Amino acid sequence: MQERYTITAIVFHWLIAVLIVGAFIMGLVMTDIPGITPTKLKYYSWHKWAGVTVLALAALRLLWRLSHRAPPYPASMPAWQKGAAHGLHGMLYLLMFAVPLSGYLYTLSAGIPVVYFGLFELPVIMAADPELKPLLKGVHYWLNMGLAGAVGLHLAAALKHQFIDRDGVLKRMLP
Known part of the structure; x- marks a missing residue:
């Protein structure tokens, strides 16, 4: 019987976790920068790149998980x-898709294309929509807050299993 996750699952888990935490912190920081500055624009780009990367890795992770x-x-x-x-876990998977997709739609509703790593533009699947923009901004924000809560609960459960139950659950996902 398999006692641990595969190395591929472990790499997906920790890489996505780091990207999610980084994108979340960057989102909080960038939105607090007043006005339009080069730093703010750079953070927005990095935030979008992290989101697109999370979306792609989440898709690969889901495919891996379905077969392992x-x-x-x-x-x-x-x-x-x-x-x-x-x-x-189901909620985390759902939010790993919903958060980046909502950010992508929010960006498109503002009439701003997403150019991944400055190399290629992602498809524009909707026209700019100033009336939809505030709704999508709110959806993206609240999905992020839900993801932060789910990640916090996931972390708390892992720590409970490690330090209170001492049942080896956390070790299954450690490198």
Whole structure:
């Protein structure tokens, strides 16, 4: 029986985690910079690049996960915790797609193309829409807050399993 995640799953997990945390912090910082400055524009570009990268890696991660089973939870873990873990993982996957997609649509609604790493422009799938822009801004913000909460809950559960339950759940995802 497999006790740990595959190295590929571990790399996807930690790379996406670092990108999500970085993009979240960058989003908070960049939106607090007054006016339009070169630094603010640079942070917006980096934030978008991180979001597009998360979206691409999340798609690859989902494909990997669909073809590779996760290691089983410890037999000592109550059924309600296993159900909660499955639900939280499902929410994290959903938000890994919804957050970058909402940011992409928000950017397009502002009439700004997304140029990945300054190399190529992503498809423009909708026209600029000043009336839709505030709605999409709010959707992107609240999805991010939901993702931050889900990540916080995920981290708290991992730490609980490591330091209180001592059941090896966290070790399954450590490099």
